[in-house]
Amino acid sequence: MSNKSPRSFFTKPFTHFAPPGQRIMRSVVSVWLCMVVYVLRGMRGEPFYSIIAALQCVQPYSSNMLSEGKDRIIGTLIGAFWGSAILFFELLPEGGSFRTTVLFYILLGIFSGLVMYSTVLLGIAQYALFAAVVFLGIAMYHIEDANPYIHVFYRTLETIIGVGVAIVVNSVHLPRVRDKETLFVSGIDYVLFREDRELSRYTKVELNRFLDEGMQFSVSTRQTPATVREILSEVNLRLPIIAMDGAVLYDLHSMKYVRTEKIEPDLVRLITDFLHSEGMPFFVNTVQDNLLVIYFKDYKDLILEEVKDAYHDGAPHEPLYEHALSKSAYLSMARLYRKKRISPYRNYVRTNAEITEDVVYILAIDHSENIDRLHEKLMAQPWADRCRTNFDTFDCEEGEKILRIYTAGANRTAMLEQLRRYVGAPRTVTFGSDPGECDVLIVDAAHGRMVKELKKRYAPVSLKGWRNIIHM
Template sequence: MILVKIGLRTIKTGIAVGITMMVSRLLGIDEPFFAMVAALIAIQPTVSDSWQAGINRMLGTFIGAIVGVIFIVITPKNFLMASLGLIILIHIMNRLKWNESINIASVVFIAVFLNYRDGYTSYALNRLFDTFIGISIALIVNYLIYPPTYDKKLMEETNHVLKDIWGNVVECFNLLLREEKTLDTLQRNTSEIEAEIDRVENLFKLHAKEGKMKIYDNSEFKEMEVRVKLSKEIYLHFQNLLGVMEKDIKGEVVNFIIEDLREIRSLLLKDTHDGGKGAEDNLHTAVDLIRQAKRRFKYNPDVNKFPSDEVIKLLVVIYNLEEILSKINFIKDL
């Protein structure tokens, strides 16, 4: 028998709805439907999203109840009034830019409007109270029971991006040293890294929402923000590097710094991007070497013998390699 993994959000939703039903009974709520639905909707991927869903639910319930009561007072149990009431309600919600609350407002309006018997005002107030109970329980459950955190996932994804770029940078050195003949592998890997960057951005959006709710320490949040920003910049530099490599660079021009390139590649191969003092020392040395190679190439008078576009291409390659390595180095020092 294959056991299917049940997500934490699924479990918390069930817990929140169950607790809401139990609390409703303790409070003497005869119809816990609205409270339970509110709890169901309010369990979201982040505590911040739960809070926002709760606000939307309360706004929709409040406006829907008010409009429902008004139209009952005008003419109860009238299909024309039901249609007109919904049209006006939706228009009000759109004007107030509460679009996320339109559906629940409409449901509450219908529920109140159909309750045309005596006591419709108390019915509307009870629905508002029910909603508040469900939302409150959902927020407590989402916050206290394994609150959704994205810092570890985000750290893993950014490390994965950097490791993949690292491997592709080594491939670029192989191409410059004429030990690789084609760019096929690099071009295939680029689309994979791009997908990884998209995942990082999506995770960071969720992480940022939790940051607003003070789920994380502010310094940790800022550090993660820097990691994500630098990871995206590193990827852009890699794209620039690949763009120049596709145009090829004459071997005679590369020969000016070929020994530097071999030494840098050797250091990069020693650094598996897994951390550690030795790896950090290798990377620091590699960054220093690439800067020295850039200065040596720029100020070598023999460079003027070659076409300017070839010289510029190699300078662009060196610049982007320097930026990639120095930014990875900065991330490692965080």
């Protein structure tokens, strides 16, 4: 990954900004409807409060909307109760003297604490904020009204109106026919990710909404399951994912490898002997008992600690390695190790033992030109047809490149077929950034492009979906 700092708000082109999303548009409609209700009521009441309630209840997910609406209504009722009690028993002093004003402020704070504490005693502390806001609105601004109970009534009514408007607005949708049989599979890098390698809020919200509706969706990536967990932690993936460029099928929920394509032990020896002869340090990635275990050779702490120039400028007292190591390679390897070792989903083991069993892939990292030369030599080996390789710059510094070596039988197409059979889907639709390797080509990952293309295929607008116009 590049060291370049992300572009600031002022340096981004205007094309970076996406158009307003559904939540904004639904909020606009909610404001209009609250004012329409106000007019239909003969312009009685205080529509400001219904608008506030509606805006707070218009949420990306229906569950959030209902929870927010319940919080607003119950909190309002609690605050209105305490406000009415204070008014009825005349517990707050009135008058303009300094002493009266000071006493008013002191009691106001005490009663505010009492309102919030009452929610704690009742086991409904989540309503404390709304209750306190409503209480303060009554006590501070309407205590001297001729009939303050009118405000209490309207305050409660306006909240209920606002919540009702939000529920109606959130429940109305275009008529869509949802395809819950097709298996949709997307790449991650430059497909789901934006240029800054972060999921847009639109992408997260829409994907999670589709998944909640029952869409069959997964991802296919060259990254490890550990990396997918980290970068897609806010997406509720339910199906197994295709990871390690098709070498494994992994279930994120059960944390089990459903299927793996491992390198044969004799081929592992050939590959590692070749890398040793080239002075290229490497990681051996294995899957053992549903754990990702990553082995690397003991380089006398050259990998684990900050590398001292003395190790390279002068001859060491004892031979550290039978071949001259690439300085740039183990510097890159050390940096990658220090970055990745903190993950609870990776298990790094330093060893001098020969690891040949349960190997899924072998990884080397170095400057791009060095990796290219290494790859050229690798492909010239007599056993090269038994391998499959790919390159990657994810997690790399400027000018670095990662080389991964798999068994020839490990590929995403074959693993996609395994996933299709596993979920029982009659067909698949894939989204990617490489022409000829996917059904739907995503040229620009900005503005949630992939999710928009997915929506066209998963839930196209059709009059056949008229039954789905109203749903939570």
